[in-house]
Amino acid sequence: MVTGDPKFTYDDVADADARYEPIPTFSEWLGSAVVELAAWDEARDRIAVARGRADVEVLARAREMVARVAAIETGLLEELYEVDAGFTFSAAFSSALVAQATLKEVEEEKRNLIQSQFDGYGAVIDLVTGQRPLAEAWVRELHGLICAGQTHYRVLTPAGWQNHPLEHGAYKTSPNHVRQGDGSVFSYAPVHDTAPEMRRLFEQTDSEEFKLAHPAAQAAYVHHSLTRIHPFSDGNGRVARAVASVFTFRELSVPALVFGHQKQEYLRTMRLADRGSVQDLCVFIARCGTGAVDMFVRAIDIALEEAAEDLASAISALYETSAGYTHAQVDDAAAELVKAFKEAVAEELDAVRHDNLDVNSTMSRNDYRQPYRAGYRPPVEGKHFNTVTVEVSTPSPAGSSEKVHLRVEVPQDTTNETPFYLHSPVHGVEYTFPSDAVLPSISAAARVVARLAARDISQKVLKAVLAKARESLSKGGY
Structure with a gap:
């Protein structure tokens, strides 16, 4: 197996490797793109008001509720499973006992996938609340957590579809370029360039230009860079969305929440970014953060009300x-x-x-x-x-x-x-x-x-x- 296309030859792989373009610096990537500040500032003001009327425990509970929604939706986006709105509500917004009971009602494979995604977003919250720096080693740990429920991934080889073991937290050891619907090949980072590219990415996140940028632009850059490198054999989208959430959690206490019904718009902005136009992706990621704020505020309301035990x-x-x-x-x-x-x-x-x-x-x-x-x-x-x-x-x-x-x-x-x-x-x-x-x-x-x-x-x-x-x-x- 060399790629997801059995018709690929080693010459094809070498050509795809050669056509990979290294990720740009943050300044080169951002160019003249801007993030609309009004909606973001309004969301930040709402968060400030919400924080003023809730204690640390209630805020943590509400933050976890919204993170659980993001964790469920990240698997839905990749069609790893199907769940209905009732499941999402019970698993995300109910008490711990009810949430666990809800998980137990689904088949084991689906339960394991969702639980590992809960753990992955929990690690994101721990990183942010612990004020730890975002680092390459942590991203590999995150992959191990968020994909723990997935033991194999499907690969189309010359012998047909096969299940290959997924190495958790390990960079890819085989090329994962893909042939697109129009017959063209989309190049991800060659195997030998993956680790250097990841180091370059985190050199950029340590740069002054990056640190001074808007959180939505930071999230969009890291997300897009991870999807361009595609450092893991599988689970790259889940990891990218979780890592992007680090920046929205820091600013707004919510993840970059991409719902299943937004998939086509999400993919459209990613395709534009692949062609060098990142404005729409920055706006989309910003909306994923501000859009989660209303759910967070409502989750605080529920947490406050549920804390009043006299209220049936x-x-x-x-x-x-x-x-x-x-x-x-x-x-x-x-x-x-x-x-x-x-x-x-x-x-x-x-x-x-x-x-x-x-x-x-x-x-x-x-x-x-x-x-x-x-x-x-x-x-x-x-x-x-x-x-x-x-x-x-x-x-x-x-x-x-x-x-x-x-x-x-x-x-x-x-x-x-x-x-x-x-x-x-x-x-x-x-x-x-x-x-x-x-x-x-x-x-x-x-x-x-x-x-x-x-x-x-x-x-x-x-x-x-x-x-x-x-x-x-x-x-x-x-």
């Missing part, structure tokens, strides 16, 4: 949006989001229902007097529900009730930067859903966020009912 826009003109979807498609997506949120709320409330606690969730279409935020509207189509009502009540003598209406707010002009909102103007509760996770149909990532929002609002309503019930008992002389 104007109609748009008729034209296509900037993202290319019609308003009818946007309205359909909003209706699907309302339905997914309602179902998630029902699951949360059904889990706590008992004789003295009446819980209910419904969908309806309401006309609100409160104005929508600038640039947003309700779904125009009358056939669509636009509201989820969450209601909890208790009977006498501790009679009480609490009802929350959450309406969907739709961008008048949908772009990748204009999210959907579920919003209660009266109660000041709001949940955010990125447009590319809702359109053209609701993604697994959006369902995870919907489940997070459902748990949060259920806890808030139950807490309000508990306070009112205690007051009712007191007034009744009990």
Whole structure:
């Protein structure tokens, strides 16, 4: 075996080796590319506020929750396994016991892969929180951890497909150039150049230019360099995404979270970077960091609530949006989001229902007097529900009730930067859903966020009912 193509000859390999271009210096790579600072600074401000209202233990728990999502998604991107949104939610956002029970329910091979990816992202957090420097030896250790659940990798040889043992933490000993769909060959670092190239990479990460750069540019450079070198026989993408997360964790306390539904955009920016245009990759990596912040903040909310043991826009003109979807498609997506949120709320409330606690969730279409935020509207189509009502009540003598209406707010002009909102103007509760996770149909990532929002609002309503019930008992002389 010399490559993934049985038609390769040793002359072909020598030619591919010769055409490999060494990774550029950081300054050469970055060129004139820039990172949009507004969204990053806003995310950093949100993290600062979140840190101010949570202790070290809660922050660590929330950070681990989001890291687990990134760990699951990194395997989904490479099609190592398939899992649904319910698995991701339970494995990432539940208690340690529930998460372990969730893992035990899947087949051993899948469980081992996911657990090793959890361990890999745990090592990233340990590196950052321990303020250790990023080093070549650590990357090899990371490969050993994140790929520990994978014992072999498939190789197409002249004799057909074969399973070869995967050496954990060891650089490749055979060329891994690939023949692309158009018949051309993409050259990775030759075997004899792999170790020198890795040393060059970390010489760059020690340079002043690199240290002064924006974290998203740092993450994008290291990620792209690792994928260009392709230092390991397999697992290079998983390692690159984890190492890129070092820089987003340092700045925002979150990983560079690439969801499965973003795979085509991710690959597009990588192909552009391979051709020397790195702007889109820098922007994409920045969005992977800032996009994880909302999940991190919501995870803090859940962690804080769970720590309390007593708690069981104007109609748009008729034209296509900037993202290319019609308003009818946007309205359909909003209706699907309302339905997914309602179902998630029902699951949360059904889990706590008992004789003295009446819980209910419904969908309806309401006309609100409160104005929508600038640039947003309700779904125009009358056939669509636009509201989820969450209601909890208790009977006498501790009679009480609490009802929350959450309406969907739709961008008048949908772009990748204009999210959907579920919003209660009266109660000041709001949940955010990125447009590319809702359109053209609701993604697994959006369902995870919907489940997070459902748990949060259920806890808030139950807490309000508990306070009112205690007051009712007191007034009744009990």
